């Protein structure tokens with residue numbers, strides 16, 4: 212395979228390169244992982260927990276190198292630290308839960324009490340993970356960790372846009388040989404991703420709807436399950452009873468954090484007409500005061516756009532909106548710094564409607580288009596209008612009022628009196644609605660149990676039925 216040149220998001224320079232695996236090398240690695248998985252799944256879950264805890268110690272030993280690499284990959288430092296801390300927390304959370312979840316149950320038939328059952332948990336041998344560039348460390352491991360604890364081997368294909376973290380992460384894995392036998396990371400582009408789908412028994416994909424569809428089609432051809440975590444166009448509804456300070460704080464943070472490069476970012480803001488003017492002017496005031504993290508990486512809030520083509524998408528959506536009558540009140544420009552890094556400051560747009568791409572397609576930037584509504588019915592209709600259904604938010608005077616509205620929204624996770632809580636809360640199961648995804652929930656207990664099939668061992672403790680019992684002559688006459 213030819214070498215892939217990787218762009219630095221802060222400078223725009225191509226200052227890193229790597230060579231993706233040849234198809235044969237990928238297939239060979241898949242085979243090795245598959246072979247090692249037998250011994251891995253034969254271990255008691257407590258033993259897998261102990262091995263993952265040893266890996267955690269190694270991650271902590273390689274902490275600085277991993278965070279440094281994620282920082283260069285993403286052009287931001289605090290969130291690189293947060294990704295690292297979150298990964299450690301994910302290991303601990305699943306290690307604590309796994310022994311309770313990897314449990315074979317047994318029972319008895321109610322209708323035929325001589326038949327009892329035992330369930331056997333059979334993990335998928337090899338799980339493939341295809342991950343995106345927006346949270347490269349987090350999203351490479353979020354499904355891999357529960358899959359490993361379930362007894363699977365895992366082959367991860369990180370994004371070609373942000374591959375620098377792979378080397379230091381690999382060193383932490385290699386320090387735990389039992390883990391290195393069943394967990395591999397092989398970065399590459401779409402071709403490596405496409406090849407991976409044909410080599411695994413289940414695929415977890417996080418990325419765009421467009422690529423998600425391709426992966427789902429290929430998974431169907433190979434007859435394997437695909438768990439898809441795709442995009443969103445998350446709405447927030449702000450009612451007239453909402454606290455204005457809280458509402459503007461929530462919308463600003465949940466839209467602008469990570470420069471809007473998170474699937475659960477708020478991307479559409481619907482505000483009651485009674486508070487619309489005050490809301491917009493306060494939001495603009497706050498948004499205009501948010502600094503970018505340039506020139507000093509260690510100060511400022513808004514990082515660069517990681518993927519340069521995303522900057523083009525944002526600019527095109529804003530152009531389209533303005534051409535159709537929208538007005539940008541702050542931000543709105545793609546600024547070039549550091550030679551070729553691209554930044555967009557928090558952007559508030561008004562005069563928008565659903566004929567504009569800005570209100571229907573994923574933006575993945577720090578852009579807050581605000582629309583006013585008259586009634587809650589209208590707000591709910593607007594929020595539910597669109598092809599996505601990842602998550603949503605409601606800010607109201609009370610949680611009760613917010614919940615009544617939240618129950619009407621077509622989305623898998625609805626934050627009440629906050630926004631984007633699905634990014635930090637992992638205990639509650641949630642399924643994506645519409646085009647935002649497919650397959651078992653990544654959150655909650657299913658996040659682990661979806662990685663094994665349950666086999667029923669049906670035990671006849673009495674005499675099996677004989678065929679002559681089914682003679683028509685034995686039918687009861689009416």
Ligand code: ADP
Nearest residue numbers: 342343344369370400401404405418419422425
């Ligand atoms: P993004 O632009 O947000 O990275 P993509 O959905 O294009 O979104 O990419 C997500 C992941 O999917 C990346 O790791 C990418 O390399 C991978 N990918 C791209 N094309 C394919 C494909 N045809 N089959 C499998 N994986 C792919």
